[in-house]
Amino acid sequence: MAPPPGFHLLLLLLLVLLLPPGPAAGLQALGEAAEMAAGLRAGLPGLELELPGLELPELPELEPPELEPECRRLLAAFAEGSAALSGCLARRARPVRLCQACRGQYRSLLGRYRDIARALGNSSESHNCAKSILTSDRLQIVVTLSEFFNETWETANCANCLKNNSEGLSNSTVEFLDLFNKSLTCFEHNLQGQAVDVSPNNYTDVCKNCNGTYKMLNDLYNNLQKLNRHGSESGHSAHLCIDVEDAMNITRKLWSRTFNCSVPCSDTVPVIAVSSFILFLPVVFYLSSFLHSKQKKRILILPKRIQSNASLVNIQEKYS
Secondary structure (H helix, E strand, O other): OOOOOOHHHHHHHHHHHOOOOOHHHHHHHHHHHHHHHHHHHHHOOOOOOOOOOOOOOOOOOOOOOOOOHHHHHHHHHHHHHHHHHHHHHHHOOOOOOHHHHOHHHHHHHHHHHHHHHOOOOOOOHHHOHHHHHHOOOOOOHHHHHHHHHHHHHHHOOHHHOEOOOOOOEOHHHHHHHHHHHHHHHHHHHHHHOOOOOOOOOOOHHHHHHOHHHHHHHHHHHHHHHHHHHHHHOOOOOOOOOHHHHHHHHHHHHHHHHHOOOOOOOOOHHHHHHHHHHHHHHHHHHHHHHHHHHHHHHHHHHHHHHHHHHHHHHHHHHHHO
16 A cells, blocks of 8 residues: 655654754764655655755765876876887888887887886885886786886897897898898899780799899898807897898798799709719619629539539549
8 A cells, every 4th residue: 555645755854853963963864864855756756855955065076196297297208108119019010120110119118117117115205106106006007018018029039130229220130131122122123024925923034133132131141040049048039030030031932932933052963962872872782792692602602513523524434
């Protein structure tokens, strides 16, 4: 059975009259009464409750403590550097040119992170940017981003392409990239000069005219690999930087798969001669063994035959 229309209003007025004394308790009870009124109003659409004079005070919004201006500036600088380096890495993903194009952004980001971490461990409250930005929460997003960029840079082995201070490319890398660009230019030039009536799969001109440049590039890459393997014994990575490796992979795929070219080996004749000699050694061995054993048999059997014939002649002469 539904309550009469004025029952809820009467119940609310009784609750207001039973408010406990004191301003704090009164405000709390008023808040509870207002919440109940809102619930009654939501449950009974036709019921309008008006409590004149019962207005709840607005509570102030709690805001997290802001960083100091200097800390905000350092954080904003790191954010800008992270965005710049991320964009450079994404744009230079294919073909891979990370170490060449993004070294400036990476060095800049390292410097901005060092500016933040420089005050770490400082007990002065005015220099707590490192603690507030780096270690104030479980996620530690700034530290995570810095570790990601460092790991990416080390995995790419960019240090093997750059000078010690990372200000520019090393001399060997510059020489390799110069030959790489010359090889691509030679490929493109001979493809453009190819006759129209020649089959698309016939790249004789490319293989003939670009053989010297490609051979120099391939030899230089092999020498760099050998030097880097020797350097790996002292703790450096055995791989070349990703820019050089990707450039050589692209060139080799074009040369062998697309153009179907091959580099003639100058040691082909000696290798074939030595291989043929080794293959025929068993044949020569068994043949010589067979001939030698047969000749030995003849030497052993022949005197027996001669002796038997001579004895037969003697017997015949005796009885004759």
